[in-house]
Amino acid sequence: MSTIPQQLERHIATLDEGEVIQAKGLLHLGERAAIDQALSRFARKGRLHRLARGKYVPPIETRFGRRPPMVHKVIDGLSKWSSEPIVPSGGAAANALGLTTQVPVRPVYLSSGSNQTLHFGNLNVELQHAPPWQLSAPGRKAGDVIRALAWLGPHAAVDNVERLRQQLTAEEREELLGLRALMPSWLAEALSALADDL
Template sequence: MNTLAKTILERTEGLPEGATICAKELLHLGSRAAVDQALSRLVKRGHFMRVSRGVYVRPVESRFGKRAPSASAVVEHVAGIKGETVAPHGAAAANKLGLTTQVPVRSVYLTSGPSRRLKLGSEVVELRHAPRWQLALGNHPAGEVLRALAWLGPEKAVEALRALKHKLSPQELNEIASARAVLPSWLAKQVSEVVVNG
């Protein structure tokens, strides 16, 4: 193993699961071409996994062998690097809230950044650009409710909102009501009817 690859391995030792390693962060160690070549070698040897262009992660080593880090950990780190807001897709939120029994087959996240795919071993994680209102309340329970309602659509949202009204805390209901200004008209109207006036 050449010196640059060894140095990169040493510098990334002990990173938490899902922490990303960006080629641009290593340019103080050598030229871009040298860094890219060293990272490529480390991927071939199984020390790193290429997630997307210029972004890598270390596989997690367990007693059963190496595995990809969890999708949520990697997505969280990528979002931090890019300065994006990222949250689970509405289908996952609806499942978590008990509004559907369908379990999403793929890992899909909504992002304020551009749509793209990340590769974690054999798993492909999809980041889909979402309207600002779907990410307005972040990863809080109230934000999950908004994304679930968006996924369910206008026909099923009222019924779901009525079911959730009794499960959510007054603070969470207030957060949902306070977001009406950024919501699409159909959802703002339903929130007013069920949460505020109901």
Template sequence: MQGLAERIMAHAGGLPEGAAVSAKGLLHLGNRAAIDQALSRLAERGRLIRAGRGVYVCPVTGRFGTRAPSVEQAVQAFARLRGEVVVPSGAAAANSLRLTTQVPVRLVYLTSGRSRSMSFGKQVVELRKAPKWQLVLEDRPAGSAIRALGWLGSENADAALKILKRRLSSTDFSELVAAVPQLPTWLAQAVGKAAYS
């Protein structure tokens, strides 16, 4: 019969890359205290990576050795596990939409949950609690545009919206305009002005 650690690893090995493993999700394998202890020991031995309090991910083994899973996949798996909305920060959104050439140095995501840090190997990811308007339309292009505009601020919004009106599809820009009631006044005015000019 397999030990608890081996059953945990068999379960974790069947999950997609970056999927989060927590003690609550393993209660079918044993009691909570034994599972917590087994997870801790597996992390000490390097068989699991402790991403945050009570959350672990499997390292990925390839031809060139072992590495942490893709941060994007792991963060999204964590969001599903916790039932939170987690999206890239406004700086990352502005960069991906080519509204700035600045590349964010730190990995920052906005969340509907509490602020915290997670680590994936040597990579540290910061989760920051964000106001609801910055999480509108989640991972849609219009949602990225909202976060980018929020990061750029009111003084740069008009110029950025002219660029976005050309770059976003008409459907995505219409989604941005439809989200106006949920946005702060300065941003709602800028989006309305860009939509009807």
């Protein structure tokens, strides 16, 4: 019969870049304490990269040595593992949409979970708790618009909705109008201007 480290080694070999390993997902291998110990040993040896307490990913082997996986792949992996959306912050969305020239100093993502910091070598990535309306339309432009306008705030929302009108297709505007019921009143009112030419 295989030991827990041997089984864990085989499991790691099957993972794609960014797939997250947590002890509670490995309980079929044995006792929780033994799994925690094996994960900790693998992290000390460099066979796993510790993102945060209880969260590990296999490092990527390159000709220059080992490195953590790409941030966006880990975020996708966490989102799949938890079955919850994890989306870029409003500041990143506003920058991507051209509403601000400010570039976030460190990556920040929004999720329905608790606040935590993920460690990627020298880079720290923040996961911040957000209300459900800010997690609407993950991976779509309509969702980025919601997060960007929320980040900009009530006073800038009306002016920026007009700037966004040219960037949005009719389908994206309809999607935003359909999501107004989930949003705070100031944002729903600002987005109502998109209905003018539909």
